Amino acid sequence: MTTLPDWMRPPRAEGWFAEDLDRLPEAPRHTELIDGALVFMVTPQRSWHGRVVTSLTLELARQAPEGVEVEREMTIRLDARNRPEPDLLVTTAPFDPDRTWYEPADVLLVVEVVSPESAHRDRTVKLRKYAEAGIRHYWCIEDEDSAAVVHVYELDEPTGAYAPTGIFRGLLQRPVPYEISIDLTRLTPPRR
Known part of the structure; x- marks a missing residue:
């Protein structure tokens, strides 16, 4: 298993907050935040x-x-x-x-x-x-x-x-x- 890049690690124990999305330029284009977890849209769009x-x-x-x-x-x-x-x-x-x-x-x-x-x-x-x-x-x-x-x-x-x-x-x-x-x-x- 490969290690996660640093930007994928939550900045705090409670997970991610809404304002964190604006500070993640490395994240895939269609990244959402649901209940403090990042959700990546990585499947090809039909x-x-x-x-x-x-x-x-x-x-x-x-x-x-x-x-x-x-x-x-x-x-x-x-x-x-x-x-x-x-x-x-x-x-x-x-x-x-x-x-x-x-x-x-x-x-x-x-x-x-x-x-x-x-x-x-x-x-x-x-x-x-x-x-x-x-x-x-x-x-x-x-x-x-x-x-x-x-x-x-x-x-x-x-x-x-x-x-x-x-x-x-x-x-x-x-x-x-x-x-x-x-x-x-x-x-x-x-x-x-």
Whole structure:
């Protein structure tokens, strides 16, 4: 077994904190912090995943009202020990070229496109953590025979948990967090 590089060793016994991510230039590009542990995205990205994220980012940005921005692959500082990186987020925070993370209060919608290595985190861990942080809207996108299927959740204020509000195939129409209408069949090209 090879030894770990020094930068991979937590700076304290309690593990990593959110601000530590900004001081790890050696870490892989898509490094997240979940419960004080670093999570590395080291598996190759599937073309389907990349196409869905890119197409959805462009479509959400095109439909966004004034003062709403769409970002991809930026972390959200949920608390001192959690800084996940969703595939994309919709925010009311003004553009800042030096920003490395967002506050939950500035995030309107989080979108995770499920990959085999992230399935458990996207479907359970992040679902719970984003809700606990008060992010009102969460979409989890699944690959169903190469078609994008969107599972939509909305924060239930009394319980502080997400309630499912629909599973969308073909056409996604939502009145929140703003008027959205997306032809899901156009997110990825059909299989040949």
